[in-house]
Amino acid sequence: MNTEHLAKRNLLIMWFANFFIAGSMTMVMPFLSLYIETFGNFSDPYVQRWSGLTFGITFFTAFIFSPIWGRIGDHYGRKIILVLSGIGLALCVFLMGFVTSVLQLFILRLFMGVFTGFISTSQALISTQTPKDISGRALGTLQTGNVTGSLMGPLFGGVLADTVGFSSTFQLTSISLFIAAMFVLLGIQEYRIETENESAQPYSRKEVIHYILTHPVLLTVMIVSMFVQIAHFSIQPILALYVSELHGPVNLAFYSGIAFSIAGLGNLLMARKWGKIADSIGYEKVLVFLLLASGIIYLPGAFVENIWQLVALRFLLGITIGGIIPVRTAYIRQVAPVSIQGEVLGYSTSLRFLGNIIGPALGGLLASAYGFTSVFFTTTALLLIGGFSFGLILQKQPKAIGKYSS
Template sequence: MWFANFLVAASTTMIMPFLSLYIETFGVFSEEYVQRWAGFVFGITFLTAFFVSPLWGRFGDKRGYKPILMITGYGIATSIFLMGFIRSVEGLFILRLLMGAVTGFIPTSLALISSQTPKKIAGKTLGTLQMGTVSGGLLGPLMGGFMADLFGFQYTFIITSIAIAIAATIVAIGIKENREKKVQKNQQTFTRKEVLGHIFNHRGLMTIMFITLLVQVASLSIQPLLALYVNELTNSSNIAFLAGVAFSAAGFGNLLTTRAWGKLGDSIGYERVLLILLLFAALVFIPKAFVTSLWQLILFRFLFGIAIGGIIPCVTAYIRQVAPASMQGEVLGYNMSFRFLGNVIGPVMGGIFAGFFGISSVFFITSALFLLTFVILWWNVKKSTSIIRSEKRNS
């Protein structure tokens, strides 16, 4: 799974640094038009995935996660292959929309490994798995930017699709899902209404879902615009490659720390680790608005990668702890939906603010979102601690 995630993450992030540049090849457009459509094209995939993810999660609880991995793997590969032959921004938008219906390979892999991992080491294990994703995300933008400059956009899309198809084939041949625990006759099953009721009635789960949404909004707000921002900071002709370097800087920081954050969450609690990460992310995002050279942007992207590295493993491990086994896939599916909704809102929001106030304004908005998320989680932890202490005094 680690190797398959590496291939998928590397391949899907190959196209991210030059997505806005690819739109510019379709015609002569204004800067505001490219920024706006970069946000729309980037976000529409996740809008579709927002509605589909809970269905995949419920299917996984009943039938297993391996079939979902194969469907999403081959589906993503087909979508990206066709993107290399599209010649209009509207066509690219439609392909990204259709791709959303089969998006979710990496989140589903987390659900698969989580379902078969002891709770006491869930954070460490998921952090280790996340290293495969991060390693791919680290190399993907570099390789994508390099290939786009060397071979052109079309061949980069084709190579990307082949790599993802290989990852799906690895799953088909090399993964054996152990579902013995999930098919016990005496295990309780839940309807969709009961699953939603459990989420809405659980303070911690609702807070985690909302945090997932805000973190994704903040993280994705700048990504479609990063190549344009790099272009403002340098006069080099290799913009796609340099944008890939800026993308990968966050991945490198993530790679160095994601396993350690998960292990720390196992020891001191996932909510405490999340508080540290959210505050750190809020602080390191502001300086990006004031950078005057590319190396400064790369440095703060690296620090942001350190901050963001443990959020996904800690969130997944927390859900693993508090959700009943027979509904974990569906609960994780709803959490994926919140992530994908954030992936929709973030790029669109970033594109709109950049169009009106400039790209630098997006960094201030993003930092404020991370700070808001920190306050929400801190308030929930404080409230939960007060309730526990009150119950102990009463008993």
């Protein structure tokens, strides 16, 4: 089997694996705050606060482990990491169906963070198998698997939660996670593309960090990725509560699922196209545009008066914010040597997870103290600051992709 055919086969398998992983993980997101309410007679501020903390704690352990998995993947391969990640996630989610307190749920989501690196590791796997000039397109294609799962997951999760209850939904979700792990175990054949001017020699952790710090645009891309996650995830844990305020309690899990998943539809329509556009005109330009556009789209969310206005805005948001991840990953593929791409992506993912930690906690605290609208104002400010800051750095560091020595 030649490498071109093998690359297409691996991309197809990882597309389906990402579909199952993303779908499974987003199945439970719309009703996490509602699940917490079943543990006792709690006040709204209590539920909002613990929704943020329980949602965010997963990313605390992911923040710690992501660079470690990246470095292990660079040295020993990414297939084994993907398999362990899928099985670990399946076990954690299965056990969540049996918890009886907020603390138990909190602890399980903390342990879940150790294994929350499947999608980022799959990006590293496909990135190292893809020629640089089409990396944006390939990673955009992979992203559509992620967003298709994210699109369908909340809808299925909402329907399942309303039909069979929260506990059974967690148990059914764990089956999908296990299937994703089996796809990788039985189907993936790992290899990577080496180029003439890229050394295969191993780099120490100190050398990798030095490489990142001496490439200002790369460093800024990684930091801005954290800003994006803070902004995007600040609304996630309280979205169901916001939907409840706009729409009322009737079929709440279902309508929360629509609000979550509609962003995935916009993402699905444009993720591959953003990657293709970025391959043609430059990743930096596309990233600046997407950051500014996302910030502008978030702002009207503070002023919506019904559920369908919120749904329309989240669809537009999906079109813009969904292109950021594949374009960012393709940019790193361009500037980082093959032998350290996994670790560089690991540090980038770690910063994203740090944003995932800060975002839900910040969103929960802001919502409980100042109301839901304050979350939208903060989110808009972060994205606009990120976009303008990145644009200024580009003006000071005009060297484009391909100018960095590997």
